[in-house]
Amino acid sequence: MAGIIAPSILSADYTNLERDVKLVEEAGAEYLHIDIMDGSFVPAISYGPNWVKQLRPETNLKLDVHMMVVNPEKFIDQLCDNGADIIGIHAESTPHIYRALQMIKDRGVKAEVVINPGTPVSAITPVLGMVDQVLVMTVNPGFGGQKFLPSTVDKITQLDTYRSMNDLKFDIEVDGGITDQTIRQAYEAGANVFVAGSYVYDKKDPAAKIARLKKLTSS
Ligand code: DX5
Ligand code: ZN
Numbered sequence: 001m002a003g004i005i006a007p008s009i010l011s012a013d014y015t016n017l018e019r020d021v022k023l024v025e026e027a028g029a030e031y032l033h034i035d036i037m038d039g040s041f042v043p044a045i046s047y048g049p050n051w052v053k054q055l056r057p058e059t060n061l062k063l064d065v066h067m068m069v070v071n072p073e074k075f076i077d078q079l080c081d082n083g084a085d086i087i088g089i090h091a092e093s094t095p096h097i098y099r100a101l102q103m104i105k106d107r108g109v110k111a112e113v114v115i116n117p118g119t120p121v122s123a124i125t126p127v128l129g130m131v132d133q134v135l136v137m138t139v140n141p142g143f144g145g146q147k148f149l150p151s152t153v154d155k156i157t158q159l160d161t162y163r164s165m166n167d168l169k170f171d172i173e174v175d176g177g178i179t180d181q182t183i184r185q186a187y188e189a190g191a192n193v194f195v196a197g198s199y200v201y202d203k204k205d206p207a208a209k210i211a212r213l214k215k216l217t218s219s
Pocket of ligand 1: 008010011033035066139140141142143144145146175176177178195196197198199
């Protein structure tokens with residue numbers, strides 16, 4: 001089965017958002033990655049839970065929400081009400097990652113734990129049995145268009161090994177610097193969900209880019 005592609009609208013044209021979402025949906029993407037940034041946990045401010053509400057009726061794509069905020073618990077109920085399908089919480093953003101993930105699961109939404117490039121897998125092993133997805137950041141979060149950090153690949157391998165040794169089923173997502181040049185490394189290490197922002201949206205032909213990423217993640 002080919003990898004799941006999650007285009008990040010952080011790199012889309014906000015004045016033509018509906019067009020840019022339809023385009024990737026028709027091209028075979030499965031998820032739409034929505035980066036919520038608060039200017040505190042990460043330097044930039046992007047958009048908030050209302051974007052999820054407005055996008056929900058516009059697309060059948062699964063809405064994959066990546067929270068880069070302090071106090072993420074404050075927004076979980078609102079995101080669930082607004083139609084998020086997956087909510088990702090950074091392990092570094094709360095002292096209560098277990099509780100935050102449980103809040104998401106209690107609402108029947110998929111719960112994801114996220115780790116920064118400087119955070120080891122050992123920091124999240126206590127919650128790996130309860131999550132639907134793990135996001136390994138392959139750049140420092142905060143901006144699109146950064147370079148993939150190869151040192152993060154080993155963590156994908158560790159998660160893949162832990163998953164099979166413990167008979168778990170979580171998906172492994174990667175985010176940051178994913179292009180036709182870097183996706184294979186992540187795929188071969190065990191990732192199966194691939195966020196791509198600038199590679200898909202920055203230049204011409206998002207549909208061809210998605211087809212290429214799909215091909216590179218088909219065995
Ligand atoms: C970065 C965000 C990413 C971003 C990826 O903090 O989490 O989702 O949109 O952009 P690219 O694919 O350009 O690295
Ligand atoms: Zn993201």
